[in-house]
Amino acid sequence: xxxxxxxxxxxxxxxxxxxxxxxxxxxxxxxxxxxxxxxxxxxxxxxxxxxxxxxxxxxxxxxxxxxxxxxxxxxxxxxxxxxxxxxxxxxxxxxxxxxxxxxxxxxxxxxxxxxxxxxxxxxxxxxxxxxxxxxxxxxxxxxxxxxxxxxxxxxxxxxxxxxxxxxxxxxxxxxxxxxxxxxxxxxxxxxxxxxxxxxxxxxxxxxxxxxxxxxxxxxxxxxxxxxxxxxxxxxxxxxxxxxxxxxxxxxxxxxxxxxxxxxxxxxxxxxxxxxxxxxxxxxxxxxxxxxxxxxxxxxxxxxxxxxxxxxxxxxxxxxxxxxxxxxxxxxxxxxxxxxxxxxxxxxxxxxxxxxxxxxxxxxxxxxxxxxxxxxxxxxxxxxxxxxxxxxxxxxxxxxxxxxxx
Amino acid sequence: xxxxxxxxxxxxxxxxxxxxxxxxxxxxxxxxxxxxxxxxxxxxxxxxxxxxxxxxxxxxxxxxxxxxxxxxxxxxxxxxxxxxxxxxxxxxxxxxxxxxxxxxxxxxxxxxxxxxxxxxxxxxxxxxxxxxxxxxxxxxxxxxxxxxxxxxxxxxxxxxxxxxxxxxxxxxxxxxxxxxxxxxxxxxxxxxxxxxxxxxxxxxxxxxxxxxxxxxxxxxxxxxxxxxxxxxxxxxxxxxxxxxxxx
Numbered sequence: 310x311x312x313x314x315x316x317x318x319x320x321x322x323x324x325x326x327x328x329x330x331x332x333x334x335x336x337x338x339x340x341x342x343x344x345x346x347x348x349x350x351x352x353x354x355x356x357x358x359x360x361x362x363x364x365x366x367x368x369x370x371x372x373x374x375x376x377x378x379x380x381x382x383x384x385x386x387x388x389x390x391x392x393x394x395x396x397x398x399x400x401x402x403x404x405x406x407x408x409x410x411x412x413x414x415x416x417x418x419x420x421x422x423x424x425x426x427x428x429x430x431x432x433x434x435x436x437x438x439x440x441x442x443x444x445x446x447x448x449x450x451x452x453x454x455x456x457x458x459x460x461x462x463x464x465x466x467x468x469x470x471x472x473x474x475x476x477x478x479x480x481x482x483x484x485x486x487x488x489x490x491x492x493x494x495x496x497x498x499x500x501x502x503x504x505x506x507x508x509x510x511x512x513x514x515x516x517x518x519x520x521x522x523x524x525x526x527x528x529x530x531x532x533x534x535x536x537x538x539x540x541x542x543x544x545x546x547x548x549x550x551x552x553x554x555x556x557x558x559x560x561x562x563x564x565x566x567x568x569x570x571x572x573x574x575x576x577x578x579x580x581x582x583x584x585x586x587x588x589x590x591x592x593x594x595x596x597x598x599x600x601x602x603x604x605x606x607x608x609x610x611x612x613x614x615x616x617x618x619x620x621x622x623x624x625x626x627x628x629x630x631x632x633x634x635x636x637x638x639x640x641x642x643x644x645x646x647x648x649x650x651x652x653x654x655x656x657x658x659x660x661x662x663x664x665x666x667x668x669x670x671x672x673x674x675x676x677x678x679x680x681x682x683x684x685x686x687x688x689x690x691x692x693x694x695x696x697x698x699x700x701x702x703x704x705x706x707x708x709x710x711x712x713x714x
Numbered sequence: 715x716x717x718x719x720x721x722x723x724x725x726x727x728x729x730x731x732x733x734x735x736x737x738x739x740x741x742x743x744x745x746x747x748x749x750x751x752x753x754x755x756x757x758x759x760x761x762x763x764x765x766x767x768x769x770x771x772x773x774x775x776x777x778x779x780x781x782x783x784x785x786x787x788x789x790x791x792x793x794x795x796x797x798x799x800x801x802x803x804x805x806x807x808x809x810x811x812x813x814x815x816x817x818x819x820x821x822x823x824x825x826x827x828x829x830x831x832x833x834x835x836x837x838x839x840x841x842x843x844x845x846x847x848x849x850x851x852x853x854x855x856x857x858x859x860x861x862x863x864x865x866x867x868x869x870x871x872x873x874x875x876x877x878x879x880x881x882x883x884x885x886x887x888x889x890x891x892x893x894x895x896x897x898x899x900x901x902x903x904x905x906x907x908x909x910x911x912x913x914x915x916x917x918x919x920x921x922x923x924x925x926x927x928x929x930x931x932x933x934x935x936x937x938x939x940x941x942x943x944x945x946x947x948x949x950x951x952x953x954x955x956x957x958x959x960x961x
Contacts, residue, residue, distance in 0.1 A: 659765075664802040664856075667762050668816035668872060669790035669823070678815070682806025682855075713811050 312401055314409050322419075322427035331421040338420075341602040341634040342545055342573040347517050352489050355379045355431060355458040372448040379431040379452075379460035392444055392474075393437040397463055400435035407437060411465055415495035415523040417551065422519040426493040430463035433492075436474075437467045440499075444474035447693050452490065454482035454516065464494040468502040470527075477507040477696055480518065480540070487515040490541075494522045498530035498556075505533040507696060511703065512541035514568070521547040526556040528582075535691060536562040536591075537700055538572045539707075545573040554582040562591035563687040565707060566599030566631070573602035580613040583643075589620040592687055594680060595631035603635040605650070611642040620650040625657065625683055627676075674710050681711025715740050715911050716781075716880055721772035722936075723753075723760055730756045732936030733772070738880070741908040745922055745947060746915045748933035749955040754915045755799065757933070758884040761913075762796035763789050776880065790816075791823035793879035797869040797886055804856040809868065812856050813838055813875050820876055841874045845901050863894030870901040881905070883914045887921035899924030919951040 331348055332339040355378040374394070375385040381396035388394050393404065400408045416423060434450055454460055468474060480490055490512060498504050512518050518541040524532050530553070538544055550558045564572040578587045593601040603622045624633045637650040657679050665675035684704055691697035705711060716738040723731040730753045738744055748754050760767050761774070763786030774781040781789060804812070818828045829837075842849055845867050857865050866886055873881055883902070887895055902912070902925050914921060922930075922944065930946040931938045934955065940946065 658802075660802050661804050663764055663786060664798070664804065665812070665816075666786040667764075667790055667796050667798075668812065669787050669819035669876070670815055671787045671819070672785070674815070674819075675787075678807055678811075679804070682804070685806055710815070713814065 312405070315401065315412070318413055319428045322424040325419070326421055326424040326428055329421050329424070331425070336420070338575060338604065341604070342543075342571065344517075344543065344545070346543065347489055350487070350489070350517075352457065352459045354429060355456050355460045357431075358456075371446045373451055374434050374448060375451045375453065376432060376434075376462055377453050378456045378458065379462045381432045389444060389446070389448060392439070392442060393435075394448065395435055397430070397433040397435045397465060400465070404435065404437065407467070408435065408465060411467060411495065411497060413495070415497060415525045416493075417523075417549070422491055422545075423493055423521055426461045426463055426491050426521075429459070430461045430493070433463040433465070435465050438469060438472040438474055438502075440469040441471045442469075443472065447475040447477050447696070449477040449479065452478070452480045452492065454480075454486055454488050454490065454512070457487050459489045459491055461491040462493070464492075466494060466496045466504070468498050468504055470500040471502060472499060473503045475505045475507075475693065477509070477693065479509045479511070480520070481511050482513040482516055484513055485515055486513045488513075489517040490519065492520045496522065496524040496532070498524065498526045498532050500527040501529040502527070503531040505535075505692075507535045507537075507691065507693070508546070509537045509539070509696075509700060509703075510541065510544060510546070511539045512544070514540065514542060516541045518544035519547075520545075522549070524548070524550040524558075526550060526552045526558065528554045529556060531557045533559040534561065535687070536560070536574065537687075538562070538564040538574065539703060541572075542569065543571045546575065548576045549579070550577070550587075551579045551581055552585045552587070555584040556582075557585065558587040560587075560589040560591070561687055561690055563684055564591070564593045564601050565684065565704075566593070566595045566601050567707075568597045568599060570599045571602075572599070573604075575602075575604045577606045577608065578618070580607070580609045580616045580618070582610070583612065583614045583616070585613065585616050585618075587616075587618045590687075591622045592684065593622070593624040593633060594627065594684055595624065595633055596627035598628075598630045600632045601634070603633070603637070605636070606638040606640065607648065607650075609639075609641040609643050609646050609648065613643050614645045616643065616646040616648065618646070618648040622652045624652075624654045625680065626654060627656070627680065677708040677711040681705070681708040684708075685712065715777060717773075717775045719773045721760070721774065722770045723756055724768040724770050725756065725766065729770070730936055731760070734933070734937055736931065736938060738911045738913060740879070740911055742929065743906070743912040743914065743925065743927045745927040745930045746913060746933050747917070747919070747930060747947065747950055750917065752933045753936045754917075754933055755884060758796055758799075758882050758913075758915050761882055762786060762794060787819070788823075790876075790878075791820050795873050795876060795878035795881050797866070797873060797881065797883045799885040799888060801857045801865040801869055803858045803860075805858055807856050808853055809856050810838065810852040813852075813872065816872065817875055838875060841871055844904065845871050845874070846897050847871065862889035863891065866890055866894065866898050867901070870898055874901065874905060877905075879910055881910065881912045883912065883916075885916060886914070887916055887918060895921065896924060919947045922947045
């Protein structure tokens, strides 16, 4: 199917991508992350096929939207009837006007992964929640990878005035599968609307992951994001939020790197108008030769007075070879704002380890308990009970006996 | 139960304990008193297996085993318990989880099965009540935001749950008001038994008004310089430590 307006976007993005390729680490926003290994892999584009689907693709939630290798699978999905939700390919047919008016509008600054996505996305989620409508149960977007390929997906999420929803996005694959997830979401949170988005990235240990979330928040709109970066050998997450007057944004994150994992978390909060509130809290635990990156940037525009913003990044380095590059940045052009940021990098507290040992707990378990506790602060923020339990169990698998089941 | 013979301990290059001898039998309560810097806390820490202390000579046997060869957690599982002078705050770990994990570690070591969840709750709630602690403390992070008195009570709660054989109380009275001191002392007294021994390390005689020792030892300059009965503590209260150091 060829749609002329989309073809224009695709062609433009394709020619841009042909010029730049995936981002070079000579670019400031990419200086800690070298993605050259991805281009060398020369993954083909994913094809639609009847791939076997394993257990992980079944959703634990009432509503789920399943993408197998980047293609919507209606048979595995269960979608709410009360709102407009369908694949982006269906939306191109049935909601063309609305989609066209929003497509590519949340992305204010592009790079190679986004261009590649625009040029090549195979499918994705389209969701439109009308004014005053509330999606009362969470909708889970389930990505399942079975092919050794590039899986580009594109979502467009639109919440009109006073609408409310919770989305959960999970990425998983069969063990040992090598592929590139390339997922871009454009999100429009209307006036006084409220969206919570959870992302649980547990790609295979040989997978590459790029996930970009670009959010436009209207006046008084609330956006809450919880980002769990657990899997993949090399993962980059982008979250960019543009806030209008009195909009509120909360970004929470947890990255757990082991072996040779490289987990990059790039966030940017743009306060474009006055009276906005933003809270950002990211925690990282890195062991073995793993490397973590936190780049948090909060920009307050010249006329955006009375902004209240806090950013905090805390890291645990559990081995001598683990590494964290952390760069919190405040860029403030207004003069009447309340902004703060803090960073810590440290190891487990020796006194705490000894205290647990003195109660009969062996050193390895003591370390798991303390590490689990550090991470669990982020898991505790999950308000969907079934999701909290499943992330809790993922954490427990990494740090056995770190907490009571 | 415990035999310390001619123990010498260094911290860095400095000798802190300089030939300490002490024998503690089941059922006894020993008070170790002495001026600041005498080595009281060093003794508690060495008994509990804290790192950072170099034992340069002498021996410690506990139930006929070489205590110094055991890592801290094995000592705890074998029944040695240190009530900390400064209990550690542990964010994100609930009191109830620590108690259960500790109890199960001790039980496993002694060939017992894991404690039943319901039995555990019944037990821990009873012990909490006995120490006049709100049940809410069980579900709070270990010692986090606790007052000085609450922290010390929490130490005694852990002790009551683990039922150790050798209890070492390191300056347990420090930072306690009279009411808290009484509650803590009642908790300790309730645990007195013919199978259990206590070593109370304290600077002041105050605690001994509430927990009556069988023996009082004066630790000065890394050695026990005088031993006696409970009356020695009163003499120290009256005369201070100066007369002993000069002797």
